[in-house]
Amino acid sequence: MTESSTLRSRLRTAALALTAAVVLASCAQDAPQDTWDPAGSEAQKIHDLQWPIFLIAGIVGLIVFAVVAVCVVKFKDRGQPIPEQTHGKAWLEYLFIALPAVLLAGIAVPSVAVIIELNDTDNADCVVNVTGQQWWWEYDYPIAGDGSICGYMPSGESGSIVTSGQMVIPTDAKVVIRGTSRDVIHSFWVPRLNGKRDMVPGRLHTWNFHADRPGIYAGQCAEFCGLSHANMRMEIVALDPVDFQAWIDNQLEPYQSPEDGTLAADGEAEFIAQCARCHQVDGLTDADGELVVAHPEDQVYSGAAPNLTNFATRNTFAGATWDLLTEECRDDVWEADPENFGERYLAGVDRDCLNAIDLRAWLRDAPAMKPMYTEPEQLEATDGLVRGMPYLALSEDQIDSLVAYLLERK
Amino acid sequence: MADTAVHAAAGHDDHHADHGGHYTSTGLSNNKLAMWLFLGSECLLFGGLISTYMLYRGRHTANLGPDQVWDIPFTSASSFVLLMSSLTMVLAVTAAKRRDDRTTNVWLSVTALLGSLFVAGQVYEFTVFYREGLGYTTSLFSSSFYTLTGFHGVHVTVGVIMLLAVVGMIIRNRIPGDKAEVVELVGLYWHFVDIVWILIFTLVYLIPA
């Protein structure tokens, strides 16, 4: 009998240790994509469901290990006679069917409830269209019949907002994304706000986000989507209502050309010549005053390229894989208090904070930074259309002017 | 030529009748059991293809849809012919069990001819659909339709060649083992192919898309 009591005390210690480990894990805020660190109601629902299951699983596991350990220690061959050739005990077997069945039924009921809750996309406060493409995300904000965007009425004239890399949403609002893809299956996943949902071409999938407090929430494409799957990230930026209104108004401000004679003005010309084939800047006009309309579908197999109208209001580029901010400025934004966060974020990128090294490297030779199908011999199957940004053979001067121009896209 | 085959084969069969086949744990012949398992596996194959078709039959944006190309009277006739071939197959199996090689050969040949007729009808039908503008890659509906019925057609073709080969083998007295069982195995396959067609005919042609 002493053996079983030591066993019990061992079990208790083990259970405590496991609980401690679980609590420790749930408290750890180290990795930005920690799935045990919810920051929104959807992720919270999942978390409330999953930690007891981990706990139960851990306890069951420890019991099994303990029994195996007892067997190994106690029933070692020490020359005992041939044991009873028993073929089993019926009641014990039924018990071990019934026990897990009850346990699993107990898990199943709340699971089903949470499944239903997570999939409830009615009564959205805000709708955002999310489109995946190799290897970046595009977000566009549909205009409601009354001209409002995401539940907010723009101060000026309403219009389309198309952005990429970072999806900006208001806090304390039920944000429903309507997601699809332009090429292969991608998966939209921002762990601290919600689980993942695949974005399947030809299908429209919805998913909910609800951020409790302002901040940046990191995510990553979770469905294997080809060559640069590792370089397809996303961030959700949650702003409080006032800041979000400001963000919308800023996004919708009419295009302003750089002042003549500045480096940025050269950059505008370069942009029209080199970049505007694919990248749209809303309101940009050429020398004749004609609207410049990008035609990425003539160049890119998947059919689109990031809209750069408000490039410098974002913190990332190239599929949210590289930061537009220097490390210092980035930490400044990421680690800001919820109250100060909106202000820091809306400041955007300026020359002091610009991560010029990566941006210039990107303009110099994009495929070298991020593997993409851009070499002619790789494009037979797509009739010459590229999959990703090709090498453009820009000179350092051209790059200088483009950087200057892009910095003004606020 | 067939007459000599009949005599030779009869002797051959007697030998095997004495022999009585192998002992098996269940009394079922190994070959028959294997054929049933194979057909069970084939069910899933056609299940997959039929599911694909059912998913895609409505997907023909701006192109021909199923109800626009079907010629139900013709397909009914060819389906009926295939059904009749199951009947003649039964007659062939019965004759084989009676060790009546002549009748077996007659019914096997008739089954093969009816099967060929069915495939000829399918070739005709495909040609007409193609002329009407329904190519293999025209739409998802057409791809999945041609794949499903084409797979079935290939099965019938294989069946016909098997039937004709069995006729040839009986004539030349070249069947190793129990002749009646060989005919029965081919018969099982043939019936399966027929049943699958009934399913396809109902799901693909008769139920409106």
Add this chain to the structure above:
Amino acid sequence: MALIERPRTGDLTPAVATPEATYGAFRRPVHSTGWKSWLFTIDHKKIGIMYGVTALFFFLVGGLEALLIRAQLAGPNGTILSADMYNQMFTMHATTMVFLFVMPMAAAFANYLIPLQIGARDVAFPRINAFSFWCFLFGAIFINTSWLLGGAADGGWFMYAPNSSVPFSPTNGIDFWGLGIQITGVASLTGAINLIVTVINMRAPGMTFMKMPIFTWMAFVVQFLLVFAIPVITVALFLLMFQRSFDATFFTVEAGADPLLWQHLFWIFGHPEVYILILPSFGIVSEVLPVFSKKPLFGYPLVVFSGAAIGFVGWGVWAHHMFASGLGPISVAVFSVATMAIAIPTGVKIVNWTMTMWGGKLVFSTAMLFAIGLIVQFTIGGLSGVTHAVAPSDTQQTDTYYIVAHFHYVLFGGAVLGIFAGLYYWWPKIFGRMLSETLGKWNFWLMVIGLNMAFGPMHIIGLQGQPRRMYVWTEARAGEGFFNLGFWNLISSIGAFVLGFGVLIFFYNVWRTHFGRHKAPPAPLDPWDARSLEWMTTNPPKEINFDRTPVVSHLDEFFHRKYEDRGDDHAGYEPVATAEEVLAIEEANADDDVHLPSPSYWPIILAFALPIMAYGVIYNILLIAVGGIIVLLAMFGWALEPATAPDSDYDPPSDGGTDLELPTHG
């Protein structure tokens, strides 16, 4: 052509001519030694060994691929592999391990052991058995030739559409993959039908289903899963082939296609496939544990029924691989609950294994260690499985390293440890020498430590948000502190190399046992005091397997011949005969006139035609015709060939003693 497998007798006996003058090149191969005896063999034991050797070779290949992956991921922004190479590497790692290692390894055990365990002299269709093996081998070689012909498949083993379409994967890698899997699928399907018929029809007299050894039972369930799962993937692969090679639009979204079709077809196959991989190992440990516990398997009927239940329910849970795919809440809820339900029969097995040990007399041989290792490691994998049976929790975990951790605990901790338990346990049976137990223990502990070091940290990595299939990970999302990704990725990579070293010890052990200076002596007849029928013959077994067809009256027949119950209530078993004595009785009463089917050229010829046709699909349609003609010729040649060769094919001509009939039991 499973149709005609029966021998006919005496038709073609030449009247005058000598065999040399008549048949020339067309004599049946009748060699019993030399390489030809392997190439044209239809002996289930030789085929089993060939399966095993090939599978272990591909285990090394897959392991090498795994090590390259872990080397790449040991630190941030790894540069050992390019993105393209990395994608090929993880695709082929999974493909190799699943289709070219675990499945054929299970086929090796099943082929070798099922006839022995049920007291048969061979499988039901020996030539089809040979065909299955050659199909598998040629298919495996075919897939791997893609490395040399423009690059291997790069879409992941799940090959989700539309990423598998030509524009997204312009090399021929995926064509090779699809056609190769198709060919190995033919191998699995024919092999499965063969083994099912064998188990149903060729059991020794007295061996009812509920007296069948448990490994045979689990393998039997697996063959059913194969029979019904293979055609589903066949459909999917056909659609993929038509898509890639013949411009069909099954997965072209612009034409209105639904990419989820592929996922459904793939996982309807893919989930039963998981049980196809694991159940044979369940069978192996269910053999090993009772032997080394000196007790019968606890709750044998329940283990059988739970195995069957796993096989059955396994068909209703495929969509749990698609919880994030957007199926809709009702489907997700149903599949979520069904997935939890499958944990019950799996749990039953764990309980039964531990209860088998409870109250036993445990001998910790290497095989036993691996079996206990399986119980512990598989439990971890099973429990992490429960956490993602819960669909909402799965939306956080799927496609992360947490899943990688889960299925490696299930497949390495489960399937592979079971396979190693089987290798150590049956090695003396198959090769007549015992592997070194000392090296075996090194092998076991290094593998277990390596396994936990390599895959344990992946739980953390996954829960910290690192997705799978990324060729690099970055410091920026690694975090700091105890759970930081950098540290645990490094540990995992080190663990992978420890694991690799552990596996190499096994190969060293094999070399040392058979070739080294310290070559092991011939193994005793019954080294483990075993319980089931396969041990009731010589090591290795004779070509005819048993001198006398055994008559079975108990589950664990061999044990009951060696021990008798002197008390009552199963409590007083005492040895009454040694294995040698039991065998001597059998030898003394040997069946005369045992006849085995003859080797044949056709299986290998038929199998060889398949990759030719597959190359034809990729490169030139004419090759398909060439392959097709070979197929026709081989199939009809096969169909017209009697199961046993006429006496005249033997050199010198046989006296008629060993060439007449398949095993007859009565």
Add this chain to the structure above:
Amino acid sequence: MFTTGTKLLIGSAGLAWLAAAVYGVAQEGALGTIGLISAAVALSLLAGVNAFVRDSNVSATDTEAFDTSAAAQATARRSLWPLLTGIGLTMLALGMATLPAIFVLGLIALGAGLIEWLVQGWSERASADRAFNDQAREVVADPLELPVAGAILFAIIVYAFSRVMLGMSTKSATVVVFSVVAAIILALGVLVALKRRISVPVVTGVFSIGLLAIVAGGAIAGLNGERDIEVHETTADLAEANRCGTEETEADSHASQTVAAKSNPAATLIYDGSELEIDEVGDDGQVGTITLPRSNPTNVMFLNESEGEARLVLELHPAVDADGVAAGPERICTTLVEDGGRQIMTVEFDRPSFALEAEGVNYEFVVAGSDAAVEVIVP
């Protein structure tokens, strides 16, 4: 000791040498002399060979020769294969001059003939026992002959009969012909099966005649050509011909009215007789505008809930290049959808809406013949 034949040759050779010498001296003609010397050399050679092999005479003591000499072998048996090879060769030549198809057929006939010839030749030398040789031939040839013969027979029937059907002038005629041919086959089968006295040659004869009839029918039908099969009109044709109106067209006959449940459209447009209502996820009951993505094929479902039939049309206003060629179709439309029916339309927009604004137009879903419309905003 010389045999008779050798003596003759030696004599002839001597005579030839003599004649050559006489002619060469008397006539002074180089050509004739060379001819005679050649003959003399040839005759000498033959005489030598003949002397060496002793005029091929078999010695009475050479018992082995009774079995092995060519004369002791069975004579070659009747064979079809030289004929087939010959036909193959002829077709090869004919094919080179006329049709490649005949050339290929010739190649096949040639190959088949040669292989069969080889196998037969081999089998006839297999042993002295003719019955055994026949069986040996079958062992080797059956795996090829049986399936290939079956396949050829099958291919002929299928090809010829399908030509016959394609040649029929109406659809109902095909049904009749098909059924009648099947009935004849069945009836013949019953007849042969029941009347056991019908001999094999009769059956073979009837079968051959039937086969011939089908082949002949196929040939005639093939030469006559197929009946006129018109290309079916589709909605793509309608849009091109600017006929997306309210009148019923051929494309609308038997058009599908249901859509698979799993189509997962981006939006559903519901027509209630006066208005187009938009049903979109997360955005219910919106009227007037809808936002759809650029450069991405998107499924939109049209649901007709009005009393009559209706057709959904999407006005696309494609970009026009310098030559006035439009980059795509002007519009796309569904077929006429019955009350309660639904249909999917796959749409893709190449240009953002603001690019169209400059031209004073916009993307628009309209119901043909009504005022109901929805503007599409493409960001």
